[in-house]
Structures are given as structure tokens and as C-alpha cells.
Amino acid sequence: MITRWFLYLSSVILGLALVAALLGGFVIALLYPTLPDLDVLTDYQPKIPLRVVSREGVLLGEFGEERRSVVRINDVPQILKDAILAAEDERFYSHGGIDYLSILRAAIANLTSNRLQGGGTITMQVARNFFLTREKTLTRKLREALLAWKIEANLSKDQILELYINQIFLGQRAYGFAAAAQIYYGKNLPDITPAEAAMLAGLPAAPSAYNPLVNPQRAKWRQAYVLRRMHELGRLDNKAFEAAKNETLNVRQHLLSSRERSGLRAEYVAEMARQRVVEAYGKEAYTRGLTVWTTVSAETQAAAYRAVRQGVLDYDRRHGYRGPESYVNLPDPLAENDPDLIDQAFQNLTDHGNLLAAIVLDASAERVRVLISNGTVAAITGAGLRFAQASLPPKAPASIRLRRGAVVRVVQDKDQWAISQLPQAEASFVALHPQNGSVMALVGGFDFERNQFNHVTQAQRQPGSSFKPFIDSAALEKGFSPATVVNDGPFFVPAEEAGGQDWEPKNFGGDFEGPMPLRTALAKSKNLVTIRVLQAITPQYAQDYITKFGFPARQHPPYLTMALGAGSVTPMQMAAAYAVFANGGFRVDPYFIDRITDARDNTLYVRPELPEGEARQVAIDPRNAFVITTMLRDVVTRGTATRAMALKRHDLAGKTGTTNDSVDTWFCGYNANLVGVAWVGFSQPKSLGNRETGAVAALPIWISFMQTALKDTPETPLNPPPHVVSVRIDPETGQRSDKSSTTEWFYSEFQPEEALPLGSGHSLERIF
Numbered sequence: 001m002i003t004r005w006f007l008y009l010s011s012v013i014l015g016l017a018l019v020a021a022l023l024g025g026f027v028i029a030l031l032y033p034t035l036p037d038l039d040v041l042t043d044y045q046p047k048i049p050l051r052v053v054s055r056e057g058v059l060l061g062e063f064g065e066e067r068r069s070v071v072r073i074n075d076v077p078q079i080l081k082d083a084i085l086a087a088e089d090e091r092f093y094s095h096g097g098i099d100y101l102s103i104l105r106a107a108i109a110n111l112t113s114n115r116l117q118g119g120g121t122i123t124m125q126v127a128r129n130f131f132l133t134r135e136k137t138l139t140r141k142l143r144e145a146l147l148a149w150k151i152e153a154n155l156s157k158d159q160i161l162e163l164y165i166n167q168i169f170l171g172q173r174a175y176g177f178a179a180a181a182q183i184y185y186g187k188n189l190p191d192i193t194p195a196e197a198a199m200l201a202g203l204p205a206a207p208s209a210y211n212p213l214v215n216p217q218r219a220k221w222r223q224a225y226v227l228r229r230m231h232e233l234g235r236l237d238n239k240a241f242e243a244a245k246n247e248t249l250n251v252r253q254h255l256l257s258s259r260e261r262s263g264l265r266a267e268y269v270a271e272m273a274r275q276r277v278v279e280a281y282g283k284e285a286y287t288r289g290l291t292v293w294t295t296v297s298a299e300t301q302a303a304a305y306r307a308v309r310q311g312v313l314d315y316d317r318r319h320g321y322r323g324p325e326s327y328v329n330l331p332d333p334l335a336e337n338d339p340d341l342i343d344q345a346f347q348n349l350t351d352h353g354n355l356l357a358a359i360v361l362d363a364s365a366e367r368v369r370v371l372i373s374n375g376t377v378a379a380i381t382g383a384g385l386r387f388a389q390a391s392l393p394p395k396a397p398a399s400i401r402l403r404r405g406a407v408v409r410v411v412q413d414k415d416q417w418a419i420s421q422l423p424q425a426e427a428s429f430v431a432l433h434p435q436n437g438s439v440m441a442l443v444g445g446f447d448f449e450r451n452q453f454n455h456v457t458q459a460q461r462q463p464g465s466s467f468k469p470f471i472d473s474a475a476l477e478k479g480f481s482p483a484t485v486v487n488d489g490p491f492f493v494p495a496e497e498a499g500g501q502d503w504e505p506k507n508f509g510g511d512f513e514g515p516m517p518l519r520t521a522l523a524k525s526k527n528l529v530t531i532r533v534l535q536a537i538t539p540q541y542a543q544d545y546i547t548k549f550g551f552p553a554r555q556h557p558p559y560l561t562m563a564l565g566a567g568s569v570t571p572m573q574m575a576a577a578y579a580v581f582a583n584g585g586f587r588v589d590p591y592f593i594d595r596i597t598d599a600r601d602n603t604l605y606v607r608p609e610l611p612e613g614e615a616r617q618v619a620i621d622p623r624n625a626f627v628i629t630t631m632l633r634d635v636v637t638r639g640t641a642t643r644a645m646a647l648k649r650h651d652l653a654g655k656t657g658t659t660n661d662s663v664d665t666w667f668c669g670y671n672a673n674l675v676g677v678a679w680v681g682f683s684q685p686k687s688l689g690n691r692e693t694g695a696v697a698a699l700p701i702w703i704s705f706m707q708t709a710l711k712d713t714p715e716t717p718l719n720p721p722p723h724v725v726s727v728r729i730d731p732e733t734g735q736r737s738d739k740s741s742t743t744e745w746f747y748s749e750f751q752p753e754e755a756l757p758l759g760s761g762h763s764l765e766r767i768f
Contacts, residue, residue: 046070046166046175048289048599050277052270055594058298061270064286069178070599071189073162079194080177081161082235083201087226089122090233093157097123097148122164123148125204129167170200171207171214184212184251194240195247198226212251223249265305265353268444268454269296273593280605289599294592295438303708304429304441307678309353311701312446315680316423319689321388323400325407325422328359346373349407352447355420360406365392368402368419370410378410384418426683428455429701430571430590431676431709434579436610437588440674441705453683460555460568461681465508465525466657466666466694467565469628470577471534472522474545476624476747478537482519482631483734483744483752486529488512493560505531505564508658508693517731519631519744523639525656527564534563548619549577550587565657574668575677580619581628581653582670584721587619622721627745629653629718636669640695644669644703651715654702656694661687667698672716674709678702723748 049064085092091099099121120128127147151160170180180200181187192200202210202222212219224245231241273292277285328345349357351373358370361377368380368388385392388408391400402408402419409420423446431441444454453459472480489512493503507527521529534542539558547553556567572590579588596605610616632653636644640656654669664681665688678701681688688697720726729744729752730737736752746752 045599046289047287049287050274050285050290050292052266052273052292052294054264054266054294054296054298054301056298057293058264060264060266060294060296060301061274063270063274065173066175066287067173067179067183068166068175069182070166070176070289071162071178073158073165075189076162076165076177077190077192077197079235080165080189080192080197080201082230082233083194083197083226084122084161084165084177086229086233086235087198087201088125088204090229092122092161095121097121097152098145120144121148123151123160125168126160126164127151129169130163168204169207170203171211193244193247194230194236195223195227195244195249198230198244199223199249199251202226212249216251264298264302265448266296266301266442267448268456269294269301269439269442269592271448271452272442272454272457276593277596290604291597292593293595293597295433295440295594296442296592297440300431300441300705300709301443303705304431304443307701307704308427308429308443308446310704311678311680311697312423312425312427313420314700315425315427315688315692315697316421317387321391321400321419321421323391324360324402325409327403327405328407330359330361330405345371349373350449352409352422352449354411355409355422356411358408358410360402360404360408362404363393363402363406365394368392370408370417372410378417380410380417380419384416386418387421388419422450424682425680425688426451426455427678427680427698427701428459428571429676429678429705430456430575431674431705432575432579432588432590433673434582434588434670434675435673437576437579437590438594439590439592440709442592451683455679455683456571459570459679459683461570461664461679461685462567462659463565463569463574463666464657464659464664464694465527465530465565466574466655466668467567467569468522468525468530468563469581469632469655470546470549470551471530471537471542471563472518472631473581473620473624473628474542475518475533475537476627477545477621478541479750480518480533480537481734481744481746481750481752482517482627483729483731483746484518485515485732485734486518486521486532487515488521488526488529489514491528491531503560515732517734517744519634520731522631522655523634525635525640530563531560534560548587549580550589551577565659571677571679574666575675578654578668578670578677579675581625581632582672582675583625585618585620585622585625587617623724623747626718626721626724627747630745632669633718640693641667641669641699643695643699644706646703647706647710649710649715651718652706656699658693662689662692663687665692665694665697667694667702669702669706671710672718673713674706676702676705676709678705720745725751727751 046068047064047066048068048070049062049066051059052061053059089099124144127144131147166176169175170177172183174180174183177200178189180203181189181192185192185196199212199219202219202225209215210219210222227236227241227244230236236244273294277290277292281290330345345359346357351357357373361369361371366381368385369377370380371377388402390396391402393401393403409422410417411420426445428445429441429443430439432439442456444456445451491505495502505527508525516529518529518533539560539562542562543553543556543558546556550573551569555569556562576588576590580586591607594607595603597603632655635641635655636652641654644652644654651671652669654667657666663685664679666679668677670676678698680697725746725748726743727736727746728738728740729735729742730740731742734752
């Protein structure tokens with residue numbers, strides 16, 4: 001009887017199993033043909049962000065919704081593979097896509113505990129991430145299992161694991177473990193430790209819940225679980241396990257942007273490249289894995305950034321401390337080691353480079369104690385308080401007094417902290433190669449995070465006296481020479497001729513020195529001499545002539561004020577114009593993109609080769625470029641830019657520039673291989689202060705940059721071109737004098753005989 005019932009029950013169970021198998025087979029037969037092709041896996045095209053790099057390949061910027069760096073499986077360290085398998089799928093290399101043992105174990109755990117566990121494999125996760133949604137339905141789970149079988153049948157285990165490592169989302173917009181290692185730790189995959197590997201491997205289960213920035217405690221728990229599994233599976237020995245458990249992971253300090261991770265600050269260059277590439281390729285530029293190779297040199301870019309920052313900070317210190325940025329209410333007493341309270345206090349404060357946000361905890365005349373944004377408490381004394389002396393209690397006015405809750409900026413020099421402040425002034429710098437126009441360095445402002453306006457390419461500012469060389473260049477073509485004597489005396493234009501009001505220009509110092517050679521006038525930056533020269537050659541002629549350098553005529557109205565740089569230019573235009581003098585008279589168009597490659601390193605664009613020799617676009621007579629360069633070298637050796645002699649070179653030429661009321665200050669300088677233009681001013685034009693000039697504010701930036709850019713670079717000799725002659729002259733009269741020790745350069749057709757020609761048809765009265 002029992003046997004009969006057993007046989008009956010077995011038959012029923014077998015029948016049901018057969019029916020289930022047939023039904024399952026029928027469902028599989030229906031679903032399998034509807035499964036997607038695996039082309040997306042076999043021809044993997046991840047959404048790789050747009051990357052902008054220096055000419056050496058150093059990362060300048062990264063743009064895209066997904067942060068991703070694709071790696072090959074052979075480049076993934078074994079410790080990370082072990083951590084991933086221990087956390088997600090320990091039998092990955094032995095199952096066929098579905099781990100039935102894990103499914104059974106998860107089912108038992110779900111029945112016997114309140115915790116829900118899954119039995120998914122890495123292959124199933126790949127199927128889900130590439131092809132399926134996350135809806136929790138039986139059909140979706142079945143399709144996931146079928147896809148896992150199909151993937152296993154077509155790809156090797158290493159190929160599947162490689163797809164997983166590159167595709168999985170790990171929080172903070174990081175897709176793939178290579179991107180996550182950079183974002184969380186600032187490291188490449190081969191450099192991570194077992195503890196870091198375990199932290200990363202714990203993220204796929206719940207990227208938000210186990211995010212070490214958002215939930216550090218839960219991330220630590222998950223890391224401990226992964227380390228324990230690695231130890232149980234024999235992937236970590238006892239010593240390594242204990243060391244990994246006790247390793248401190250300071251993730252927050254490595255959660256940096258792409259340009260911070262590289263250490264190279266070139267946000268303005270990166271943004272220029274982004275705009276240019278998106279204009280050419282559309283929005284797909286953000287996902288195609290394009291790499292923009294710029295002409296920028298990592299070393300010179302770093303030097304330019306340091307120079308601009310220091311130049312603006314130096315200017316700011318010359319004009320005193322303005323007091324705290326604001327005041328915040330602090331709990332009293334503040335738990336200085338409470339991360340939640342610290343985050344709350346600094347929620348609206350941002351660090352700007354080395355200018356760290358800090359909140360005053362207490363202050364006296366001798367010591368100020370501050371809480372810094374990174375959680376450090378620092379005591380500032382002595383020299384560190386000197387800049388903010390006027391704001392120290394008890395004598396400081398209440399409006400600028402340092403007291404508890406005051407928001408300040410601090411900088412660290414070695415172990416010494418000092419109070420600083422965010423500057424209000426701006427500056428920019430651009431350097432390019434004069435022979436081809438390639439941009440070597442570009443800094444569009446003090447801090448890109450505060451002001452994205454690019455002062456190199458977008459700011460139309462008055463060039464002031466830095467424009468005088470172009471007026472003198474025009475005069476050389478009219479028969480003038482560096483020895484032409486022009487009067488540095490009072491100049492007056494009545495209202496009826498000046499267009500409404502009297503115009504009586506002055507020199508910068510308000511003095512007059514009488515007749516002097518053009519060379520001396522340029523070295524001393526004499527306004528009245530340049531005005532008389534422009535009057536002689538006519539503003540209309542000069543306006544047409546300066547277009548040879550790339551200046552738009554409409555930006556420089558044909559009035560005598562053009563002599564004082566009253567038109568408008570960008571620093572990039574000035575760099576290109578000075579390059580004409582530096583390269584011997586040829587026009588160059590600045591460029592900063594050398595080539596563009598795709599994710600597979602195929603070249604999509606290459607900068608066309610520039611013409612050479614006679615095919616180059618001639619802007620001015622080579623003799624003109626040579627003579628002006630000799631005059632601009634004198635500006636450096638004995639004129640307004642003598643500070644540049646600190647570089648201890650004799651191949652430097654350039655010109656300072658200061659506009660009325662010191663609104664804009666410039667220095668434009670060069671040698672045969674490098675042109676650099678520095679500008680300092682306010683974004684909304686206003687005076688920098690009466691004592692601020694191009695030599696004081698802008699020139700130090702140029703010098704600082706050139707100290708790095710020209711280091712170990714031999715001096716370039718200046719050789720005269722054909723048809724320019726050196727003649728002994730009397731410097732006071734401009735006449736030929738064989739007894740004089742003073743020599744001057746002349747066009748061969750304009751060299752002096754008994755008297756120096758003043759220019760075609762120019763009367764003595766008009767020049768003087």
C-alpha cells in the first residue's frame with residue numbers, strides 16, 4: 001500500500017516536473033529568439049567622456065555625464081579581481097552564468113532571516129547593465145538568466161569580467177573601477193592597496209549606501225565584509241588581512257575634479273577645447289571618448305598658473321586686508337571633531353586653490369585660532385597675522401574685526417599658517433610660439449571656479465603704452481628711424497579739433513624732457529612723442545597699418561588717442577601681434593588644438609602643416625621687425641622694464657603698458673622662441689591704484705613665467721636682415737657723426753647723410 005502511494009506520488013511529481021520542464025522549454029523557446037544580439041558586448045563602445053590633455057598627455061579637463069576610464073583585463077591588478085570576486089561572485093570562473101548553489105543559499109537565507117540576499121552572478125549583472133531594466137518581474141529575471149547563458153556561450157570569462165570592471169556604476173558619476181580609483185583615491189588601478197580594493201569592490205551592491213563620502217560608516221562595514229571574504233577564500237593572508245582592516249582611508253581629500261587629480265590647472269584651456277570640439281562634433285563629443293591634444297606644455301602651463309596667482313595675490317597684499325568675507329553662527333562650544341557640524345558650518349564655503357576657507361574660533365591681538373575646511377584647527381601667530389593686523393581685536397572696527405564666526409582665508413607655507421583673502425582683481429597670461437602661433441600656456445583669470453570669463457580671449461581692454469611699438473613700426477615705413485628726434489613737450493588740441501572738449505595729454509609722470517630720439521622715447525614710454533609721431537604719419541595710415549598685425553581696424557578709431565592705446569584688444573591679439581616682431585615679420589594665427597583622437601586612438605583631426613619660407617604670410621618688412629626688436633630690447637635693458645634683467649638674459653624685448661588711471665596694466669615681451677603677454681586689471685574696469693603700472697603689476701607675472709619657460713634655454717642672437725645698416729650718429733641731433741660712439745640702425749634707403757630725414761614730406765614744425 002505504501003509502495004503504491006509512493007509510486008503514485010513519484011509519478012505525480014515526475015509528471016509535474018516534466019510539465020514544468022516542457023513549459024519552461026516552451027517559454028525559453030519563445031524568449032530566446034527575442035534576446036538582443038551581443039554586438040554591444042563584442043564591439044564594446046562605452047560612453048567615454050571628452051578628455052583634454054597637454055601635448056605630453058597630461059589631463060587638463062574631462063567633460064561628460066559619465067566618468068570612465070577603460071582598462072584591459074590584463075591591466076587590472078589581481079588584488080582587485082580577488083576583491084570583486086569575493087564580494088560579488090566567488091565561483092565566477094566555475095559556473096556557466098548562473099550559480100545554482102548561490103541561488104539555493106540565498107533562498108535558504110531569505111527564509112530563515114529577515115535579510116534579503118540575491119544569487120546573481122557577475123555575468124547576470126553584465127546582462128542587466130547592458131540590456132535590461134531593473135524592474136522586479138519574473139519575465140525580466142528569466143531574460144536575465146537566458147542572457148547570462150548566451151553571454152557565457154559567446155564570450156570568455158576574462159572578457160565578461162573586463163566588461164563588468166569597465167561598465168559597473170560605482171557612485172560619484174564613476175563608471176568602472178579605473179574611474180572610481182581615480183575619483184575616490186586619486187590613484188591608478190595598479191597603485192591601490194588591498195583595503196582600497198575592498199572598498200571599491202563593495203560599491204556595486206549599493207553605490208549610494210556604501211559611498212565612502214556620503215556614508216563613511218556603512219562603507220567601512222561593507223569594506224570589512226569584503227576583506228573578511230577575501231581572507232576566508234585565501235586571497236589575503238593573516239598579516240595582509242590585519243593590515244588592510246587597520247588601514248585608514250581618507251577618501252574625501254581625493255574626491256577631486258579631473259584637473260585637480262592631474263595637478264595641472266588649465267581650466268580655461270580645457271573649456272576652450274570643449275567649446276571648439278562640441279561645435280564640431282555636437283553633443284556626442286561627450287560620449288565618444290574623444291581626446292583633444294592641445295599645444296599647451298604641462299611645465300609652462302604650471303608656471304603660468306603660479307605666476308598669475310602670485311601676481312594677483314601680491315597686488316592684493318599691496319592694497320591691504322579688507323576684513324572677513326562674512327560671519328557665521330557657530331554652536332558654542334563647537335565640537336571641533338564632529339564632521340556633521342563641520343560640514344554644516346562650511347556648506348556654503350568653497351576652497352579656491354591654496355586659499356582655504358576657515359572660520360575663526362577665537363581671536364586676540366597675538367593669536368587667531370581657526371577651523372579649516374578640512375577639519376584642521378590651526379593657531380595663527382606672528383608673521384601669519386601681519387597681513388590682517390588692522391582687523392585684530394581689540395582696536396579693529398567692528399565691521400572688519402576678527403572674532404568668533406568670522407570667515408577668512410588661510411594659506412600654508414610649510415608648517416606656518418597665515419591669514420590671506422580672496423583677491424578682487426583679475427589677471428591673465430598667454431604664451432605662444434612666435435614661429436607657428438601654437439599656444440604654450442594660457443591662464444584666463446585668477447580662479448576659474450569664481451569667474452569663467454576668459455580674459456585672454458574675451459576681454460577687450462585698452463592696451464595703453466604697450467601699443468606704442470605698432471605706431472613706431474608704422475613710422476619706420478614712413479622714413480622715421482630710431483634716431484629720429486621728436487619733442488617731448490606740451491601738446492594741446494582745442495575743443496573744436498578734439499571733438500567737444502580740450503585735449504591736453506600728459507606723460508605718466510607729468511614731466512617733459514624735450515627733444516629726444518625715438519628709441520629713447522619708447523624706452524621711457526613718452527606719450528607726447530608717440531602722439532607727435534602718429535600726428536605726422538596720420539591716424540588713418542596707422543589704422544590701416546596695424547591690421548597687418550591682426551588688429552581689427554574698427555577697434556582702433558583713427559584719432560590721435562590711438563597713440564596712447566585707446567583702442568581695444570585682447571591679450572591673445574597682443575600675443576599674436578608681438579609674435580610678428582619676434583619671428584621677423586610674419587603673421588601667425590594662434591592655435592591651441594594640435595590633434596583629436598577617438599577612443600581607439602584613431603586620428604580624427606590634425607592641425608595642417610604651416611607654410612614655410614616664402615610661402616608664409618608676410619606682415620611687415622623683416623627690417624622693420626628687426627629694428628623694433630632692437631628698440632624693445634632697450635626697453636628691457638634701460639627703460640621701463642628693467643626688472644626683467646633679473647632673468648640675466650640679453651635676448652629679451654618687450655613693452656610695458658598702463659592706461660589712464662591705471663585701469664589696465666600690461667607687459668608684452670618676447671625672444672625669438674617665445675612670446676608672453678601679462679595683463680592685470682578688474683573684470684569691471686576701475687583703477688588699480690595710482691602707483692600700479694605695467695612694470696609693477698604685470699611685469700612680475702611675465703618674469704616669473706619666463707624663469708621657468710626659458711630655464712636652460714640658450715640665448716638667441718639677433719642678426720640683422722639684408723638692407724639694414726648701422727651708422728654712427730650724434731644722438732642729440734640725429735646727424736651722421738663718424739666721431740660718435742653711438743650707432744643706430746637704419747633702412748639702407750633712409751640712412752642719414754648730412755642730416756637725418758624726418759620722413760616723407762614731414763616738416764620740422766609738425767614733428768616738434
